Amino acid sequence: MADLTLNVNGTELRVRAADDAPLLWVLRNKLGLTGTKYGCGEGQCGACTVLVNGQATRSCLTPAPATVGAKITTIEGLEKAGVLSAVQKAFLEADAMQCGYCTSGMILAATALLREHAHPSDEQIVEAMEGNICRCGTYPRIVAAIRRAAEMQMASEGRKEEPEYVHG
Amino acid sequence: MSMDELMDEAALHEIRDRIRAFELDRRDFLRLCGGGLLVCLSGAQAPGQESGRGGQGWGGHELPREVSAWIHIDADGKVTVFTGKVEIGQNIRTSLAQSVAEELRVGFDAITMTMGDTELTPWDMGTFGSRSTPTMGPQLRNMAATAREMLVEAAAQRWSVDAATLVAEDGMVRNPKTGATLGYGAITRGEQLTRTLMGDPPPQHANFGRVRDPADPPLTPAIAWKIAGTAVPKAQGRDFVTGKHKYPSDIARPGMLFGKMLRATGFNATLVAADTAGAEKMPGVQVVRDGDFIGVVADDVWAAEKALAAIHAQWNVPEQISNRELFAAMRKGAAGGEASADVEQGLSGADVKLAQEYTVAYIAHAPLEPRTAVAEWGQTDAGQAKLTVWTGTQRPFGVKDDLVRAFRLSEDQVRVMMPDMGSGYGGKHTGECAVEAARLAKAAGKPVKLIWTREEEFTWAYFRPAGVMEIRGGAKRDGTLTAWEHHNYNSGPSALETPYNVTAKLEKFHEWPSPLLVQGSYRGLAATANHFARESAMDELAHELGMDPLEFRMKNLNNDRLRAVFTAAAEKFGWGREKSTADRGFGIAGGTEKGGYAAACAEVEIDAAKKVRIRRVVQAWESGAIVNPDGLRNQIMGAMVQAIGGALFEQIEFANGRVLNAHFAEYRVPRFRDTPEIEVVLIDRKDLPSAGAGETGIVALAPAVGNAIFAATGTRLRAMPMAAGEIFSS
Ligand code: FES
Numbered sequence: 001m002a003d004l005t006l007n008v009n010g011t012e013l014r015v016r017a018a019d020d021a022p023l024l025w026v027l028r029n030k031l032g033l034t035g036t037k038y039g040c041g042e043g044q045c046g047a048c049t050v051l052v053n054g055q056a057t058r059s060c061l062t063p064a065p066a067t068v069g070a071k072i073t074t075i076e077g078l079e080k081a082g083v084l085s086a087v088q089k090a091f092l093e094a095d096a097m098q099c100g101y102c103t104s105g106m107i108l109a110a111t112a113l114l115r116e117h118a119h120p121s122d123e124q125i126v127e128a129m130e131g132n133i134c135r136c137g138t139y140p141r142i143v144a145a146i147r148r149a150a151e152m153q154m155a156s157e158g159r160k161e162e163p164e165y166v167h168g
Numbered sequence: 169m170s171m172d173e174l175m176d177e178a179a180l181h182e183i184r185d186r187i188r189a190f191e192l193d194r195r196d197f198l199r200l201c202g203g204g205l206l207v208c209l210s211g212a213q214a215p216g217q218e219s220g221r222g223g224q225g226w227g228g229h230e231l232p233r234e235v236s237a238w239i240h241i242d243a244d245g246k247v248t249v250f251t252g253k254v255e256i257g258q259n260i261r262t263s264l265a266q267s268v269a270e271e272l273r274v275g276f277d278a279i280t281m282t283m284g285d286t287e288l289t290p291w292d293m294g295t296f297g298s299r300s301t302p303t304m305g306p307q308l309r310n311m312a313a314t315a316r317e318m319l320v321e322a323a324a325q326r327w328s329v330d331a332a333t334l335v336a337e338d339g340m341v342r343n344p345k346t347g348a349t350l351g352y353g354a355i356t357r358g359e360q361l362t363r364t365l366m367g368d369p370p371p372q373h374a375n376f377g378r379v380r381d382p383a384d385p386p387l388t389p390a391i392a393w394k395i396a397g398t399a400v401p402k403a404q405g406r407d408f409v410t411g412k413h414k415y416p417s418d419i420a421r422p423g424m425l426f427g428k429m430l431r432a433t434g435f436n437a438t439l440v441a442a443d444t445a446g447a448e449k450m451p452g453v454q455v456v457r458d459g460d461f462i463g464v465v466a467d468d469v470w471a472a473e474k475a476l477a478a479i480h481a482q483w484n485v486p487e488q489i490s491n492r493e494l495f496a497a498m499r500k501g502a503a504g505g506e507a508s509a510d511v512e513q514g515l516s517g518a519d520v521k522l523a524q525e526y527t528v529a530y531i532a533h534a535p536l537e538p539r540t541a542v543a544e545w546g547q548t549d550a551g552q553a554k555l556t557v558w559t560g561t562q563r564p565f566g567v568k569d570d571l572v573r574a575f576r577l578s579e580d581q582v583r584v585m586m587p588d589m590g591s592g593y594g595g596k597h598t599g600e601c602a603v604e605a606a607r608l609a610k611a612a613g614k615p616v617k618l619i620w621t622r623e624e625e626f627t628w629a630y631f632r633p634a635g636v637m638e639i640r641g642g643a644k645r646d647g648t649l650t651a652w653e654h655h656n657y658n659s660g661p662s663a664l665e666t667p668y669n670v671t672a673k674l675e676k677f678h679e680w681p682s683p684l685l686v687q688g689s690y691r692g693l694a695a696t697a698n699h700f701a702r703e704s705a706m707d708e709l710a711h712e713l714g715m716d717p718l719e720f721r722m723k724n725l726n727n728d729r730l731r732a733v734f735t736a737a738a739e740k741f742g743w744g745r746e747k748s749t750a751d752r753g754f755g756i757a758g759g760t761e762k763g764g765y766a767a768a769c770a771e772v773e774i775d776a777a778k779k780v781r782i783r784r785v786v787q788a789w790e791s792g793a794i795v796n797p798d799g800l801r802n803q804i805m806g807a808m809v810q811a812i813g814g815a816l817f818e819q820i821e822f823a824n825g826r827v828l829n830a831h832f833a834e835y836r837v838p839r840f841r842d843t844p845e846i847e848v849v850l851i852d853r854k855d856l857p858s859a860g861a862g863e864t865g866i867v868a869l870a871p872a873v874g875n876a877i878f879a880a881t882g883t884r885l886r887a888m889p890m891a892a893g894e895i896f897s898s
């Protein structure tokens with residue numbers, strides 16, 4: 001048992017956990033962040049995906065103490081001041097879910113992907129998402145949502161640059 | 169602990185706290201709701217053909233039960249629909265509300281759906297068999313239309329005008345002459361309006377629809393729908409992309425502990441000895457033991473897991489046969505032997521004949537959320553024990569029965585709630601996880617959450633039955649079918665009947681009284697196996713005859729709805745535009761079951777290593793009037809993707825009572841890379857009643873793919889999964 005300070009969604013949280021306790025259970029059961037899901041506990045389904053310093057990480061295989069000092073982002077941390085992230089918005093608009101149980105993990109995996117490749121190719125999408133299972137079979141819509149999110153992000157970044165352009 | 173409450177219950181707080189049992193008298197119900205308008209539907213259900221574990225039946229429920237649904241409108245005009253159906257990803261929380269909003273003439277957002285709570289909703293046999301849309305849908309529409317008429321009548325009385333001169337719209341009754349309006353809430357304020365619709369199910373067949381009474385209010389024809397028939401976004405969709413939605417596994421209760429169960433090392437095992445001393449010594453851990461039932465509880469799930477690992481148990485597992493001997497055992501165990509003189513004669517007059525055997529393996533549902541239950545013991549108002557369980561199930565009332573039996577309680581001592589769950593596909597009909605959680609909670613004296621591990625879900629749930637299908641068929645040189653014989657061993661009778669024209673036929677299901685594994689319901693169930701066999705066999709005959717497979721089917725097909733989906737799929741796909749080559753094949757297949765019609769065209773690619781990859785699938789679908797095109801498209805696409813697994817690689821491997829591939833690393837399910845380009849063509853038949861679409865969308869893909877593989881390679885694959893073997897491993 002150890003007292004840990006975890007930085008989750010921008011907030012420092014203190015929690016007591018075993019040295020080898022998976023981050024998944026600490027998030028869900030000690031911090032009440034149940035948006036992160038259990039699907040297999042074996043790194044095979046991606047339902048438990050969170051971001052650790054921006055990297056898509058299987059929280060079921062990551063001991064919580066190993067994440068001390070890192071920035072952890074869960075599905076609950078993507079919405080900022082009531083505004084959904086581009087990926088969340090795209091999933092919602094594309095109705096890229098059925099039961100929705102895989103959705104948190106999908107959104108976080110896609111968020112990490114778009115951080116690395118703003119305009120991912122089909123192969124890059126498949127490569128990055130292959131570890132995430134949607135047993136309801138919503139893959140085509142999820143791919144469409146990721147493409148849409150990429151466009152939305154590019155568009156909003158484009159807008160930010162506009163003023164400079166005008167001045168120039 | 170507001171986070172622990174179910175989303176759909178929050179709005180109902182006042183009602184929930186005051187209601188004790190769903191059997192409440194209607195007047196009591198209204199009193200508790202503070203008046204308003206209530207429409208009940210009485211006696212409208214009959215049992216379906218699929219249940220959980222084979223042949224378990226319906227817990228002795230006498231059917232029909234008194235009430236099958238309620239619609240309540242309160243003094244603020246808020247509409248609450250109470251149904252025992254559950255949302256498992258098939259989108260009925262949205263589509264049923266659309267139907268009610270349509271008939272009631274209120275906005276979609278005015279509707280709250282209370283579903284699958286044994287204390288708040290009327291008894292329901294369960295959510296399966298694609299029955300929600302064709303039965304609950306029309307029932308709710310009928311009730312909503314009745315409520316609308318009652319509101320119009322009440323307004324007419326108040327204004328002393330003829331009801332026929334008034335219109336209902338936007339949650340109000342309006343008098344077009346005077347321009348006066350009355351909101352539904354204002355009409356029901358201080359009133360207690362109730363009406364019960366009576367409905368007798370048709371006597372002997374398992375059609376579940378209520379017979380419409382001539383006195384029933386007119387339903388809005390699909391052609392005039394404004395809310396139903398449109399792509400209303402998923403109810404509470406935002407909660408799914410923000411992680412706020414509470415699934416059964418997300419429920420938490422004050423003081424809750426976490427449980428783990430000790431499992432046998434094989435099926436049919438008996439416990440020889442178990443040493444629990446190590447686990448008992450661990451801080452904060454309690455071992456619960458009652459005969460072979462051994463579990464642990466701890467305040468931390470990780471601690472519970474470690475405690476479980478510290479238990480040393482010895483099991484005696486009897487020798488059992490493996491999946492390699494499965495089909496031989498099945499053929500031996502299931503009674504066969506049946507012949508038809510007609511068929512023999514039809515075959516003897518045929519120019520081309522076929523006699524083949526097809527098989528399907530045992531497969532798992534593998535819902536991404538495994539079985540889960542949170543059990544809490546408390547007290548009823550009368551001071552008796554009260555068990556409350558939140559669990560993921562397609563049959564909340566069935567699970568309640570299981571709990572009532574297991575603990576010898578009375579009906580009002582158990583409440584089961586089913587938060588919208590991480591799906592089921594027919595795999596969550598039974599209550600074993602709920603019973604286990606309740607036993608642990610009882611022993612611990614605290615609420616307990618039990619989430620089955622993935623391995624448990626793969627091993628201790630039930631499976632889609634494996635099956636052998638024997639087909640014999642014959643046709644004339646011109647393609648006319650002369651005889652058809654189709655035997656199904658073990659997998660089931662659904663969709664056994666051929667839709668093609670042939671008078672000399674024999675179609676028979678042979679039950680296997682003692683199957684090797686525990687088997688139960690599954691999306692599409694035997695319709696997948698029977699379509700695979702029939703549509704492969706039809707393809708074989710077409711090739712023997714040298715006919716185009718589509719042309720051969722059409723020559724023997726009168727069913728207009730099935731013809732229409734074949735035509736639509738073929739057109740969109742460009743069927744016949746290109747010839748199959750050694751590395752690229754095209755296949756077609758289709759069929760009908762449960763009021764849904766599906767036809768699929770598939771393109772496969774075979775590489776030099778003989779690996780198969782599905783490139784493109786076009787599926788046309790028709791199931792009557794479409795209630796929500798977006799949700800329907802999602803369901804059909806999902807069924808097609810799920811079908812890829814059973815078609816190409818999913819199968820439970822087992823030996824000596826052990827599942828050998830009880831992990832996603834070994835049991836391969838479809839992933840992004842396996843997903844082809846998919847197109848869904850929806851045919852909207854506004855003139856026909858809406859049928860369910862959760863299942864039949866799964867049946868056409870496997871035979872279409874198998875037929876495409878044959879077209880490319882000349883190799884006929886007659887066993888599902890088709891690519892698990894060496895040649896077409898993908
Ligand atoms: S739960 Fe972590 S990968 Fe499945």
Ligand code: FES
Pocket residue numbers: 097098099100101102103133134135136137138257536590591
């Ligand atoms: S939507 Fe159900 S698992 Fe993806």
